[in-house]
Amino acid sequence: MNIERLYQQYLAHPSVQTDTRKLQPGDIFFALRGPNFNGNQYAQAALDAGASFAVIDDPAFHSDPERMLLTDDALAALQQLARHHRQQFSIPFIAITGTNGKTTTKEMIRTVLGSHFRTYATAGNLNNHIGVPLTLLSIPADAEMAVIEMGANHEHEIEGYCRVALPSHGLITNIGKAHLEGFGSEEGVRRAKGELYDHLRANDGTVFVCRDYPYLVEMSKGIGHIVTYGQEQADYNGRLAPGTALLELETPATGLVRTQLVGGYNFPNVMAAIAIGLHFGVPADKIRAAIEGYTPSNNRSQIEKRGSNTFVMDAYNANPSSMKAAVENFAAIHAPRKVLLLGAMKEMGPDSEKEHQALADLLQQRHWDAVVLVGTEFARIQHPYIYLETSEEARKWLEQQRFENTFILVKGSRSVGMEKVLPAV
Incomplete structure (x- = not known):
């Protein structure tokens, strides 16, 4: 596949779509396949509806060679294009995974960094094999920060996302019991989420580690750059104010922070955002204002x-x-x-x-x-x-x-x- 040809198409029309129902004029359409659908069937309809270009992987639907690129695998082409686009940036790319709190933590970090930098992040929970490349391809040239959420329900998924997103920084929120059908055990979850640490360890990356979770401290050993946060002795410390319905916490940098999130279990999520904000030089008053102004949605806390x-x-x-x-x-x-x-x-x-x-x-x-x-x-x-x-x-x-x-x-x-x-x- 000629990735440069495809990337030139993307630069001329930097908007990608995989669903004809959401197609906007000028979008590049990727014809993806699933267990019960074949996106190739809709490639010509996408062009007729205003798509600038279509990427397909079924010769039977190669009806417009000028505006269609026939590949061996449209999903692989989407991921290769996303990786190529990612390689044009030298800004921090922060990857987030974990069992619980990924989306809330991502939103908090996006909000904090966005108060000071041009920050782009995963929309909603588009954190899978399609969502990660779509997120990368939504990042414009003027971005100063990128925050990428990565979900997984079996081993080697996070490893694959890291090969596409090439994160420079990373965060595992926690490790718990989830998707046990795919992981087999909590140890399987740990290995799968730990693939983010493996990538950062191999590529001289920076990891943000909650000191309150000894297993994350242990898992992060050998990574060149480690920034810690939590209630325990850490680079960035905070103290939980218990007994209130809405989470309140205090840190030396920000003072008292009154969030609109429910529950002490969100303390590490907020502390991660504070630590990352301070690490990248966001002023403490901006951090506090961003967190206090954040309202959760989608029935999350x-x-x-x-x-x-x-x-x-x-x-x-x-x-x-x-x-x-x-x-x-x-x-x-x-x-x-x-x-x-x-x-x-x-x-x-x-x-x-x-x-x-x-x-x-x-x-x-x-x-x-x-x-x-x-x-x-x-x-x-x-x-x-x-x-x-x-x-x-x-x-x-x-x-x-x-x-x-x-x-x-x-x-x-x-x-x-x-x-x-x-x-x-």
Whole structure:
């Protein structure tokens, strides 16, 4: 494949699309394949709709040689183009991965760096084999900072993303139990996320390490440039102000920072943003203002008031480590009444029953005014709580209650749809 020819097309039309439904005039269309679709079928339609160029990998659809590039693999071409574009920059490229908190941490870092630099970051959670190259190709020539989120559900994914994004800096938020179907074990998760450290170690990169997690300190050994943060003795220290529904923390540089994020479990995410901001010379007052002005979205660590009740919405995703952190944080909040609506944890593989039982056992260690467990996974374990099969049933249950002055935690895996319990309240 002639990457230079393709890159010249990109420079003339620096906007890439893989979905004809979102196509804008001038976009370069990449015809990707999936288990149930073949993007090559839509290549000519994309050109007819105004695409400037199309990259295909099926000769049967090579209908316009002047405006189509036939390759062996359109996805590989997309990734090669993204890597080539990345190589035109000498700015910091900060890669973020981890089990929990990737998107929140990425957004916090983007917000902090963006208060002082022209900063471009992954949109939403476009952190997979398609999203990473699309993110890279969305970065314009005037960028001063780039923040790239990398998700994974099996080994060697992060390694592949690093070959495309070539990060100069990196951060692992934490290592926990998630996507166990793909990783096999927590040790598999550690190896997979550790591929980011492997890249930085081999390429004289810089890593930001939370000192509060000894396993990250251990994993980062041998990396040439290590910047630490956390509550423990570190390059950038902070102190958590406990007992409040919204996270508050204090650092020597910023003073007291009042965030709009729920929970002490977000402390490392905010500290990462503070540490990275200070490391790159963002003034402390800008850092504080950026963090205090950041409002979470997409049901991630959100507080929502409905009448006299307060909903803690954390319904974007759930796994054993994030569920444990959310429950323990909820227990620490001072509130007259507490109710939990928890959805099942998906992709747990053969550990599913054990992990759901462990969650139920954790819940029984404390008093709650009511607990509702949603999803068939909870039907297979022993617990004394209300069991409902779907989030729609949970919404109806909630509508029938007459809660006043109550804190209500809503959390579960994305596919359970726990966000649906709230609108009807």
